[in-house]
Amino acid sequence: MTQVTDHGGGVRSLAVPIPDNPLGTTLVHVVDTDRGPVLIDTGWDDPASWDVLTAGLAACGIPVAEVHGVVITHHHPDHHGLSGKVRDASGAWIAMHALDTEIVRRTREHKAERWFAYMADKLEACGAPEEHVALLRAARTARRSSGLPQFAPALPDREIVPGELLDLAGRRLRAIWTPGHTPGHVCLHLEEAHPAGLPGHGRLFSGDHLLPRITPHIGLYEDPDDATVADPLGDYLDSLERVGRLDPAEVLPAHQHSFTDAPGRVRELLTHHEERLTGLLTLLATPLTAWQLAERMEWNRPWEQIPFASRNIAVSEAEAHVRRLVKLGRAEAVAGSGPVTYVAV
Numbered sequence: 001m002t003q004v005t006d007h008g009g010g011v012r013s014l015a016v017p018i019p020d021n022p023l024g025t026t027l028v029h030v031v032d033t034d035r036g037p038v039l040i041d042t043g044w045d046d047p048a049s050w051d052v053l054t055a056g057l058a059a060c061g062i063p064v065a066e067v068h069g070v071v072i073t074h075h076h077p078d079h080h081g082l083s084g085k086v087r088d089a090s091g092a093w094i095a096m097h098a099l100d101t102e103i104v105r106r107t108r109e110h111k112a113e114r115w116f117a118y119m120a121d122k123l124e125a126c127g128a129p130e131e132h133v134a135l136l137r138a139a140r141t142a143r144r145s146s147g148l149p150q151f152a153p154a155l156p157d158r159e160i161v162p163g164e165l166l167d168l169a170g171r172r173l174r175a176i177w178t179p180g181h182t183p184g185h186v187c188l189h190l191e192e193a194h195p196a197g198l199p200g201h202g203r204l205f206s207g208d209h210l211l212p213r214i215t216p217h218i219g220l221y222e223d224p225d226d227a228t229v230a231d232p233l234g235d236y237l238d239s240l241e242r243v244g245r246l247d248p249a250e251v252l253p254a255h256q257h258s259f260t261d262a263p264g265r266v267r268e269l270l271t272h273h274e275e276r277l278t279g280l281l282t283l284l285a286t287p288l289t290a291w292q293l294a295e296r297m298e299w300n301r302p303w304e305q306i307p308f309a310s311r312n313i314a315v316s317e318a319e320a321h322v323r324r325l326v327k328l329g330r331a332e333a334v335a336g337s338g339p340v341t342y343v344a345v
Contacts, residue, residue, distance in 0.1 A: 016043030036068030073207025084154030100184030127289025180236020200249030219316030
């Protein structure tokens with residue numbers, strides 16, 4: 001059974017499963033327009049997910065062939081995965097922010113082995129133990145010899161321009177650039193009165209930027225061709241404050257459920273990250289690598305129980321936080337250290 005929720009005012013959501021993922025589902029939003037339905041995100045590229053998506057559309061009285069367009073909040077596969085199949089079935093256009101489109105283009109053009117080598121080098125520089133890095137190098141070798149096809153997400157047709165209204169006939173949907181989770185993440189502000197008359201300013205499709213009960217992953221913006229030291233956590237915190245000022249009547253996220261009081265949720269997230277930064281400063285009384293920081297940080301389970309892939313994500317998040325401390329002048333890299341260690345100042 002496909003879970004379909006009618007949010008009123010020509011907006012519905014479909015819960016599309018994410019295989020083997022604790023999040024469970026991606027909420028694909030369906031927005032009626034004068035030229036046909038438009039999807040906000042599409043879900044994971046998996047046969048079962050596709051079946052649920054198309055069944056959900058059918059339950060809304062929409063053959064997939066009638067989808068007019070697809071707006072993607074960010075490039076991650078649980079959001080962008082099925083976009084190509086939707087376009088193949090309907091001729092719909094796909095829109096995405098230019099920075100995430102560049103990631104899609106790079107994914108399509110570069111061999112996966114290059115990414116494995118890059119990540120192995122990054123983990124080594126973060127102080128990961130050799131037995132951990134060796135697993136990534138082994139995965140690179142196994143993929144090279146397996147003959148598996150390259151991962152090729154759909155290349156978008158249109159660019160989402162921050163601050164502008166999207167070209168949706170009969171609707172006012174404005175793009176709000178909210179980097180942090182990815183460099184090109186966007187929220188979408190439906191500048192229309194709430195159908196149930198809730199107080200506030202329209203509705204916000206928040207993607208992964210603003211979720212009701214969990215915090216999105218804030219890691220590093222990975223680009224093997226770019227040596228710029230980005231500040232993803234700083235980007236995210238700035239974006240949070242911008243969204244809080246919108247004060248939407250209701251938030252329609254891509255996971256979990258809709259909710260109200262966006263400014264209150266923004267304050268909770270700002271407090272969470274400030275507490276985490278303060279905790280890291282305490283840890284950095286002694287010089288530590290990003291890997292050692294991740295081992296000591298509080299996660300949803302003990303470090304010993306965190307699986308291989310999730311440890312990579314945790315280390316990326318630890319480095320994103322320590323980069324923020326460095327930018328704020330509250331920590332610094334220890335000169336000449338290798339792997340790089342950081343210390344509070």
